[in-house]
Amino acid sequence: MIDSPEKSTVDRDWSAYYRAVAGRPPRDTLLKALDLFELEKSTKSPRLAIDLGCGDGRDTVELLRRGWQVLAIDGNAEAIAKLCDRQDIDSTWLETQVMQFESLILPNSVNLINSSFALPFCHPEDFPNLWHKITTSLRTGGRFCGQLFGDRDTWATAYPNMTHYPKEKIEELLQPFKVEYFEEEEHHGETAIGEQKYWHIFHIVASKK
């Protein structure tokens, strides 16, 4: 495990979140991306995936189970400790890093960058640089899957240190990609730890051109 200094961006109770989502299945966006890779019989194994903002590893577990090499990154040391403690993984192909998005260094030629419900927690000033790193780190044909949050989300005003974009800006971010799945979700609801909020989410699977 590689440590880096932590820079606080949004004050969330991540411990409560990890307790609330413990044992939940992988995200649909990851499953969609993995299905697309499985249709491409030509891609050689082991393939490298990065799970950005991995939490306690609900997606990392699925990637490892399907034979991927995984670099799991989270800014919270507790998330990485929980992932490393999991009994349901073979960690032979797992590397972990405690690293903030704002100071991320990514390898080249990555096959998949998965980031489920995590990138919006990047500070808005740092997001363009983070997105540039994601797009340059992926190889041609490599995929991004995950979520970005829209400008009508409650947290767009509640948390100015988070990144929220209107749909047009998200479409612009996806210019270097062939978009394979794009769903806009918008409704009243609650968070995993029971806070009421209005959700405005973009679910994305996209392949780098």
Ligand SMILES: C[S@@+](CC[C@H](N)C(=O)[O-])C[C@H]1O[C@@H](n2cnc3c(N)ncnc32)[C@H](O)[C@@H]1O
């Ligand atoms: C909502 S959780 C999502 C976790 C997991 N991907 C999932 O789908 O359940 C967001 C995760 O992003 C991490 N995170 C938030 N801000 C971050 C930042 N600026 N840099 C790195 N990780 C961050 C948190 O520690 C947390 O584990």
